[in-house]
Amino acid sequence: MRPHLLLLAAAAVSCLPPPASCRYSGHHSPPPKHHDKNGALTAALVVAASLLALVLLYLCASIAVRRFRSRGAVGREPSAAAGGSSSSSSAASRAAAFLRRHGLQHHRPAFTYEQLRAATAGFDAGRKLGDGGFGTVFLAYLPPSGRPAAVKRLHLPPSPSPSFPSASATITKSFCNEVLILSALRHPHLVRLHGFCADPRALLLVYDFVPNGTLSHHLHRRVRGGGLAAGAPPPIPWRTRLAMAAQIASALEYLHFGVKPAVVHRDVTSSNIFVEADMRARLGDFGLSRLLAPPDACATGGARELVCCTAPQGTPGYLDPDYHRSFQLTEKSDVYSFGVVVLELVTGLRPVDVGRERRDVTLADWVVAKIQVGELREVVDPPVLGEGAGVMASVEAVAELAFRCVAPDKDDRPDAREVLAELRRIQTMPLELPGGNGS
Template identity: 90%
Template sequence: MPPPPLLLAAAVAAALRAATAGFDPSRKLGDGGFGTVFLAYLPPGGRPAAVKRLHVPPSPSPSFPSASATITKSFCNEVLILSALRHPHLVRLHGFCADPRALLLVYDFVPNGTLSHHLHRRCGVTAAAPPPPPLPWRTRLAMAVQIASALEYLHFGVKPAVVHRDVTSSNIFVEADMRARLGDFGLSRLLSPPDACATGAGRELVCCTAPQGTPGYLDPDYHRSFQLTEKSDVYSFGVVVLELVTGLRPVDVGRERRDVTLADWVVAKIQVGELREVVDQPVLGEGAGVMASVEAVAELAFRCVAPDKDDRPDAREALAELRRIQGMLPEVSGLKGS
């Protein structure tokens, strides 16, 4: 991996505080496990950017003595990893500020919310905005191609390989033209040989680490074995693809216990030939012309969420299959997969 580039010299705490109007709540774009993201207008010229302010405890807590260390590690992870990555479907890090009072990260501003917002239609980018319209199937498939392309780059295009470790629809950001970009690298790991506790067949590296991630997306093989590989990202990506197919949330406690997670529920439906029962209604409404590609995408997702990592495709295979499926649809001007 090349050395990190020179980061934004103006990204100091006072300037970023001013750029976010003092971290005004009306500028809030979203909350994550480690921080809150605000809309900023950077000098000179007022260029929009997204500033993540990490939640640094004011002092070590007796109840959670490691909280500050965990947040600092997340900050260092994002700086180390994202500053060296360049891909059209990754959110780009432009700068950072490690101030005693705040840990701040400066990203591209991606103006159209998250994939989760669009799929689950909760609200717009801001609380006052109306819910977005349903995503057409062609757009959903293009987004799957784009995120698979980002994962293929992370797993095969850089050395050491990067495992994102938190691929979710809430960490996929949507551009004004509906292109998707993967962000939030706070949990990511580099799969470098010194960190590997074992090697598998071929190029696979295995990193031994306590499972972390988001419920509903967490690889059960990783959760069971504590062995993190690129296939853990593939599992999470498979859940995102199932969200694209169904429009449903990854976890729903309203379903029967065995079907609480989307992966378990949809896999069971696929196995008994009932996929159409769970396809998102707006997609079904597009007619029979799209169903062959919907079924092919669902079959790929079925493989991605296989309980055993060795039964899953890698990101390169998933990308190739999605591009093949995309070719089943007639060309439309202005929509591209990567």
């Protein structure tokens, strides 16, 4: 028996009444012998019962303590105990396990952390290209040839946060999502994934380097007051804007109809459209993308409609209101976001601007209202208007298509195949541009 259990037993015995022989002095006659035997037996039974009760109590307490400690250890496991490295290590382990489970570890080069750190000059701030979903993008020169690439370093939390307990899991899911989806995609207007690194120090993705910035950078070049920002790129000609819209529609048509299962990008924005040196557009950043499954119990559409039930995610100003209401993600959610991008191409304005009147804060609401009252010209980007009246028939046709894409009800929107066909038709419309061409 353990020492502290012996002490408890001794304490219990000390609390019992003393034996009969201790309760009589020499002035009293001793009780009869059969009384002595009964008292001793009773005392022994009481002591035995007390010891048994204490043993049972100790065993119950021990089991309870062990269960409590076991649950505590399980609860601490995801976040690990000390330092930020445990969170990163856990994320890297989960990512590596995911890649092995899906057989993806050999689909793309698995760069080492040291290789990518050297290629980005130690993730030098001077090499920063911008901030993507969940991470920062750096310019890298990959060994051995020094080929340029874009490396996205995902922002893992330094330690578990009570405010964002699942931040690490969300970022790890984004990393795995991009590797899983982009490994299967091949299209000239999608940014290509070249490799990855799942290291306890960082999760890293390696993409094509697209040297001419984002569509957002080219369109939203103005500063407050209407002037141009220092170093702003020149205005994009209308014919080039139209071609870029068709290129992104081609990428969406491929995602929705050209691969099985279909892919919903879920974050089609001008900041995720990258511009080549020759002004061709490429869609990137698949961190929020989802593979669509066949219809299930939560689908309310037709039998052939693909749907995914998930909490709404995306960028304000681009988020499909139907998806926001129903939690049902379909390809039409991408069509809505694309419609907002097309409105940006027409107007040169940001999708959300709190400087506008309250009812006009979102670009879709504002331009739709203008189209409905025949005042589209008031919101067309001035450089486009400056190209002459000959472009307006094309601008109006594109605006009308965007109007259909941003319909509140997804069933009223065209699909990506219809959008692409319409844009190609509009491209064939004659444009009376100064000098005879617009590109």
